[in-house]
Amino acid sequence: xxxxxxxxxxxxxxxxxxxxxxxxxxxxxxxxxxxxxxxxxxxxxxxxxxxxxxxxxxxxxxxxxxxxxxxxxxxxxxxxxxxxxxxxxxxxxxxxxxxxxxxxxxxxxxxxxxxxxxxxxxxxxxxxxxxxxxxxxxxxxxxxxxxxxxxxxxxxxxxxxxxxxxxxxxxxxxxxxxxxxxxxxxxxxxxxxxxxxxxxxxxxxxxxxxxxxxxxxxxxxxxxxxxxxxxxxxxxxxxxxxxxxxxxxxxxxxxxxxxxxxxxxxxxxxxxxxxxxxxxxxxxxxxxxxxxxxxxxxxxxxxxxxxxxxxxxxxxxxxxxxxxxxxxxxxxxxxxxxxxxxxxxxxxxxxxxxxxxxxxxxxxxxxxxxxxxxxxxxxxxxxxxx
Amino acid sequence: xxxxxxxxxxxxxxxxxxxxxxxxxxxxxxxxxxxxxxxxxxxxxxxxxxxxxxxxxxxxxxxxxxxxxxxxxxxxxxxxxxxxxxxxxxxxxxxxxxxxxxxxxxxxxxxxxxxxx
Numbered sequence: 348x349x350x351x352x353x354x355x356x357x358x359x360x361x362x363x364x365x366x367x368x369x370x371x372x373x374x375x376x377x378x379x380x381x382x383x384x385x386x387x388x389x390x391x392x393x394x395x396x397x398x399x400x401x402x403x404x405x406x407x408x409x410x411x412x413x414x415x416x417x418x419x420x421x422x423x424x425x426x427x428x429x430x431x432x433x434x435x436x437x438x439x440x441x442x443x444x445x446x447x448x449x450x451x452x453x454x455x456x457x458x459x460x461x462x463x464x465x466x467x468x469x470x471x472x473x474x475x476x477x478x479x480x481x482x483x484x485x486x487x488x489x490x491x492x493x494x495x496x497x498x499x500x501x502x503x504x505x506x507x508x509x510x511x512x513x514x515x516x517x518x519x520x521x522x523x524x525x526x527x528x529x530x531x532x533x534x535x536x537x538x539x540x541x542x543x544x545x546x547x548x549x550x551x552x553x554x555x556x557x558x559x560x561x562x563x564x565x566x567x568x569x570x571x572x573x574x575x576x577x578x579x580x581x582x583x584x585x586x587x588x589x590x591x592x593x594x595x596x597x598x599x600x601x602x603x604x605x606x607x608x609x610x611x612x613x614x615x616x617x618x619x620x621x622x623x624x625x626x627x628x629x630x631x632x633x634x635x636x637x638x639x640x641x642x643x644x645x646x647x648x649x650x651x652x653x654x655x656x657x658x659x660x661x662x663x664x665x666x667x668x669x670x671x672x673x674x675x676x677x678x679x680x681x682x683x684x685x686x687x688x689x690x691x692x693x694x695x696x697x698x699x700x701x702x703x704x705x706x707x708x709x710x711x712x713x714x715x716x717x718x719x720x721x722x723x724x725x726x727x728x729x730x731x732x733x
Numbered sequence: 734x735x736x737x738x739x740x741x742x743x744x745x746x747x748x749x750x751x752x753x754x755x756x757x758x759x760x761x762x763x764x765x766x767x768x769x770x771x772x773x774x775x776x777x778x779x780x781x782x783x784x785x786x787x788x789x790x791x792x793x794x795x796x797x798x799x800x801x802x803x804x805x806x807x808x809x810x811x812x813x814x815x816x817x818x819x820x821x822x823x824x825x826x827x828x829x830x831x832x833x834x835x836x837x838x839x840x841x842x843x844x845x846x847x848x849x850x
Contacts, residue, residue, distance in 0.1 A: 472788060473787055483812075486836065487837050490783060497781050504825045547785055548784060549781055602779055602800070
């Protein structure tokens with residue numbers, strides 16, 4: 348298996364990108380990554396694009412060829428869209444990794460994009476809900492926020508914590524987001540603000556839920572032995588995993604653990620030889636406050652039942668035991684669904700290059716966790732600077 | 734009063750149980766699955782109140798959704814609408830009674846009578 352290295356990164360801000368189309372934001376992020384890598388666009392051997400619901404929201408499909416043509420990529424390369432709801436960007440990255448590590452390509456462009464804020468709330472809610480098993484569970488009226496509310500309720504019951512502990516994740520991530528120019532929300536909130544917020548889906552309130560956003564992010568992946576030719580700050584992908592969970596809440600063997608995350612992490616740790624204790628910085632899928640709590644346990648950073656207390660005690664802040672989501676996470680950046688996974692990779696690369704606006708000191712090893720559907724699919728990537 | 738006549742799917746070859754509809758048995762691969770009615774004690778495993786629904790359910794909010802376990806068949810759980818009335822509040826561990834299925838799937842209601850211990 349050949350080594351794979353990230354040599355270029357690009358990202359638009361996440362948020363309301365008024366007047367900018369899906370094609371425009373994806374093109375900008377890809378061009379930024381290509382320029383950052385210092386490659387010629389004709390060096391690119393394949394293109395993977397993560398996207399979730401552009402067909403429903405902006406009536407545009409076949410978007411991998413669309414963006415490839417917008418960029419003027421070669422006509423002899425495969426341009427493919429991948430979809431796994433909120434995990435689409437992570438899956439695109441992993442597919443690029445597989446093509447290079449398998450020896451089929453030398454340089455691959457991977458990206459994620461979503462354009463959401465031009466569609467109505469009703470259209471967004473309906474479109475996002477299409478990621479559930481509609482035949483089985485969506486029909487009951489359960490939503491994605493509802494799924495995570497069920498997890499939160501059970502989590503508090505099993506481990507004796509309160510929303511004070513779980514929602515401390517929001518306070519920490521919103522504080523981190525203040526410094527991040529790519530974040531949609533850049534204002535701090537207090538725990539009192541969160542606990543008095545509008546009830547959305549009991550027990551989750553407004554700040555416990557990430558906002559929809561527009562955004563795009565892109566990475567140029569390259570065979571490791573070529574990386575030095577292009578960049579002084581290569582970031583090696585040491586491990587990449589993808590796991591399958593259940594498509595419904597009622598099939599989950601354990602509601603307070605996401606099986607897809609556990610499996611993706613197992614693969615990535617095994618491939619890389621890295622252990623949770625070796626990791627310096629983490630970007631994980633905090634679509635809801637409770638998601639970060641469950642994720643940080645499933646990824647092996649805390650024992651089951653400890654995640655919420657750890658956040659409350661400050662162990663996941665910068666300077667704590669393991670800094671989680673120094674970018675502000677989805678709770679601050681917003682969640683342009685198909686772009687999120689690539690955006691998380693972008694943030695960790697900035698950290699490992701020592702260039703992040705909210706830098707974790709001397710970060711050498713980073714972990715990226717992306718989750719899609721109601722626990723249906725997850726990817727984990729482990730990165731290290733040279 | 735325990736829950737009666739809850740429709741579930743049973744594999745005719747290996748006796749595994751599923752929430753309908755299942756097109757093949759995940760244990761043995763058989764496609765010989767049949768609907769059977771089961772009885773038992775049904776309890777709240779987790780619950781939530783939906784206040785921002787998919788558009789089609791806009792006129793129904795707020796509504797309670799719960800995961801309900803059937804004690805007699807471990808591993809079988811139902812994502813369900815649950816009706817609560819009066820002071821009787823939905824909580825994990827409380828017993829519910831099956832009231833039927835419709836286009837929204839399973840429906841239960843909180844068991845009336847003696848307060849839960």
